[in-house]
Amino acid sequence: MVSLVCVALVFFSCCPLTTAGQFQIRLMGSSLAYQGRVEVFHSGVWGTVCDDYFDLDDATVVCHQLGYVSAVSYKFNAYFGAGTGQIWMDDVGCAGSESALQLCNFGGWGIHNCAHSEDVGVVCHNFTNATMDSVRLSGSTLPNQGRVEVYHDGVWGTVCDDGWDMDNSNVLCHQLGYSSAVSYKLGAYFGTGFGHIWMDNVNCAGSESELQMCSFNGWGVNDCSHSEDVGVVCHGKSTVLGITLQRSQYSC
Numbered sequence: 001m002v003s004l005v006c007v008a009l010v011f012f013s014c015c016p017l018t019t020a021g022q023f024q025i026r027l028m029g030s031s032l033a034y035q036g037r038v039e040v041f042h043s044g045v046w047g048t049v050c051d052d053y054f055d056l057d058d059a060t061v062v063c064h065q066l067g068y069v070s071a072v073s074y075k076f077n078a079y080f081g082a083g084t085g086q087i088w089m090d091d092v093g094c095a096g097s098e099s100a101l102q103l104c105n106f107g108g109w110g111i112h113n114c115a116h117s118e119d120v121g122v123v124c125h126n127f128t129n130a131t132m133d134s135v136r137l138s139g140s141t142l143p144n145q146g147r148v149e150v151y152h153d154g155v156w157g158t159v160c161d162d163g164w165d166m167d168n169s170n171v172l173c174h175q176l177g178y179s180s181a182v183s184y185k186l187g188a189y190f191g192t193g194f195g196h197i198w199m200d201n202v203n204c205a206g207s208e209s210e211l212q213m214c215s216f217n218g219w220g221v222n223d224c225s226h227s228e229d230v231g232v233v234c235h236g237k238s239t240v241l242g243i244t245l246q247r248s249q250y251s252c
Contacts (some may be wrong), residue, residue: 007062023100029080047086050114055075063124075121123234139190147190157196160224168204178234185231
């Protein structure tokens with residue numbers, strides 16, 4: 001699993017975020033962490049990448065940046081769903097050895113002749129250099145806030161807001177590389193997730209290094225719906241280097 005050391009974003013979606021140096025990237029639009037729509041963070045906003053001339057060298061750079069060993073394939077025509085807002089990159093041309101997609105040749109930030117129906121996606125080999133479960137913030141264009149999602153058993157899922165407090169929020173933000181939490185949001189403030197609700201009744205002391213180390217009901221044991229997906233707002237800028245996917249990926 002990717003050390004979303006999102007992140008994304010990232011970072012993070014979903015992430016989401018992980019970063020290579022100052023560069024953030026994430027994969028969105030899939031419940032599986034190793035595939036999705038490619039999104040990059042620039043000028044404070046997440047945006048998509050156009051599929052014009054995108055190839056396996058470009059996909060390999062994305063997957064390496066996220067901590068995966070290689071790319072399996074790439075997907076054209078918004079295969080993982082159309083993004084919104086900015087289309088940041090077009091005509092990407094990587095040699096394959098770059099450490100970040102943003103270091104490859106492309107037309108320039110925001111310069112494109114594309115629609116979101118051309119948002120590119122990638123599928124990475126489901127194996128990374130990380131060993132710990134990942135967390136990410138999704139549902140926001142800002143990398144320091146969003147819906148809390150955790151990666152478990154090969155699938156991203158949400159966290160229920162039952163009993164959630166600032167101690168939980170601080171652990172989550174520290175895991176993502178932020179200095180502290182500003183606040184938390186109940187009632188799917190950042191939108192509802194889908195699929196698994198992995199954690200419920202989370203109860204952190206505040207000193208844990210990862211949310212997954214806190215007390216909770218057990219993986220997938222909950223009495224919640226996605227209308228109770230919890231969100232957090234973290235303070236400042238993440239110190240974590242890596243990209244989404246976010247371990248806090250780093251994403252989303």
